[in-house]
Each structure stands twice: as structure tokens, then as C-alpha cells.
Amino acid sequence: MAETTLAEVVAELAALEDPRAREVNEKHGDDHGVNLTKLRALAKRLKTQQELALRLWETDDTAAKLLALLICRPKSFERDELDVMLRQARTPKVQDWLVNYVVKKNPHVEELRLAWSADPDPVVASAGWALTTERVAKKPEGLDLTGLLDVIETELRGAPDRLQWAMNHCLAQIGIEHAEHRARAIDIGERLQVLKDYPTPPNCTSPFAPSWINEMVRRQHGE
Template sequence: MSSMTAPEALAELAALEDPKARTVNERHGDAHGVNLSKMRALAKRIGMSTEFARELWATGDVAGQLLGLLIAKPRELSADEIDQMVRTTRSAKAHDWTVNYIAKKSPLAEELRLRWFHDADADARAAAWSLTSARVAKDPSGLDLDGLLDRIERELRDAPSREQWAMNETLAYIGIHHPALRERALEIGERLQVLADYPTPPNCTSPFAPLWIAEMVSRQG
């Protein structure tokens, strides 16, 4: 592991800043301008260290927090620590990485999913829906899929954007992975029209649930 200190790591990140990249990133909720490939190279040089990751997270610096997420070992973070990370980050990408790189890979993933599922904080609920999507696709035993569709039907249209995106993913995953519920998932998506107008580049799959479901099911054949 590198003997680098947190201030030294932040200084290296600052030296990698690209003002144009920061302008683009800030439009998407990320206050940094560091190329992610260069950030990953720095993380590889530092090596895995959850303690160092904690130091970087505590700085509140967005690039520092992203770097910390790349070097943290999910098993070494407590449920309370992961919970605090989800609630306190100011960065859209740090929220996404916390969920995908830490919470989903933690042995505490199901505990966190249940903790967050009816939380007052929309970012925590978004994290719960992301963890739920993973369960829907890989380990649905014990999940009330009809109950999930009931809640999606009630809440999807008016949910805050981050939560809406994650909830919509769960809707699509139910339709993709569970043929018995596919018709209902498609009907909910068609009726609510959430993300129907989302600009989708050529050769990319639309996030509009009915199109997403149809595309992925066609690939299964």
C-alpha cells in the first residue's frame, strides 16, 4: 500500500483537474473535474485501504470521496458507515458508486436495503431500490414482487428524480426477469409514461420501462 497521506492524494487529484471537465460534471451533480481513468490509476497506485478511504471521505472533497470509494473494502465498512455515506455525499456519482461499489458488495446489503426502503430520505430510498433491483435479478426468493409493483404504481410518477430512476429500474427488472409479471410491469410503464421522452443515443437501450423490457426480453430469445 502507498504511504501517501490524504492531503497528498487531494493535491494529486487537484493537479489532475480539467476546468472543462468540471463544467460538464457540475451539470450532472459532480463538483470535480478529474478524468476517471486517471483517478482509477491513482487508486491502483495507492492500493486498497479502507482506513485511508475513511480519511478521504471525511474531507468532504468530491474527487477525494470518489477516490476513497475505489480503495475501500466493502466488508470492512459497517452498516452505519455506509448509511452515513449515502446520506451525506453531495455528488451524484459518489452516491452511485457508494451503492454499486460498496452497498451491493457488502455482506450487509440486505440489512441496508430494509433499513432504507421506507426511509424519509429520498437518496436512501433510491439506494434501497437499487439494492432491490439486484435482488429481483439475482435472488428474488422472499421478495413480494406484486407488492413492489403496487408501490411502484403508487409512487413512481411523483418520486424525486434519483429515487424515480432507481424505482424505474426495479420495474424494468421485474418485467425482464419474471415473465409471469411482465404484462403488469409493461402496463404500469405504459400508463405512467415515466422516462418515455428520455433522450436515448442510437444503439443504446431506452430507460423507458416498456422499451427496456422489450429490448432485453428480445435478447433472451
């Protein structure tokens, strides 16, 4: 039965392929053409199916991987399985969903955060920084925020794209959440000028850390 199910789901994903969606996604480094709302609707219908999720992941197709992440059981993965999956993720959206929907709900999240943050592969390291940003916001106890700012100050400007983006998010999050570190976080952003000229649509917050911090703090205080 599983074989048929896998084949059926793969066929359904192929039927959802839309050339225009693929064109948009490829601009962001994601090689699939499935509308994510339709993908989520399919996941909702399939419900949680760990075995099917594992088989979809093994197809190495990006849309199938994204679907796998929506129907898997996050707590059932071992630490090493998640490490391998991250290295197989390849595209930004798959990595993002793996980190946010699976790793954050897994009991090994803290071990992986520490291991990935120190990984020589900048894409893997960016996942570690994404998990650190989550802790800065939700569970900062035990984090060395001054030490994190030291690393960001030294390495942010020269970091490759995805790692730079993740470190910059962490910088902004420290400034937003922790008033005692806010002035330094803004100062680091001002001096490094990372993402200062990033094209930002109207009514969207700029990823330039000083602007991001000031805007979010202003909103929190209802000004």
C-alpha cells in the first residue's frame, strides 16, 4: 500500500506543478513549482504519516521534501538523522521549514544548535544561528548575548549570504528583545552597514538591523 501511496502523492505533486510558481521560486533559490497553499492543503489531507514522510524525503524532489516536513512527526527523529537531513536540504525553503517545523520541536534542538553554529559549512551554520535567534527571543537564559554580539561584530560583514542573513537576524533580535544590549546592537549594525541597501517593499520592515530594531521596539511600545 505504501508504494501506491508514495506514487500517488508524487503524481499529485507533479500535477500541482505551475511554471509561473517555479519561475518565482527559482529567483529565491527554490527549485520547485508548487503553490505552497496547495501544498499545505495536500498535507492537511494526508495528516501525519511518518513513514510516507521519510519516503517522500528520499525522492530528493524539493516539493516532496517540503511536503515531507509538513506530514512528519518532528519528535521522532534522532539527532543524527536531522543533521543528515539539514545537509541534504539544499534549498533555502527546505532548510527553513526543516529548522522551523521540525528541529525546533525536536528534543535534540539544543545539541544541534551548538553543533551547527560551529560548523564550517556556512549553510549549516546559518541553521545554527536561526536556532540561536529563536532562543534569544524565547529562552535567553544561559545564552552569552555579549559573546554573540562579539562574534557578529567580527564575522557578519564577511559571512556568505545565508549565514550573513541569519547572523543579521540574530543581531536584530538581540537589539529588539534585550534593552541592555540595544545600543550596542544598533551601533554594530550602523558600523557594518550590512543589508542597508536591501530593496524593501513599502510597509515592510527593512532587514538593516538598526532600522529593524527601532521599528519593532516602536511597535512594542505602541508608538
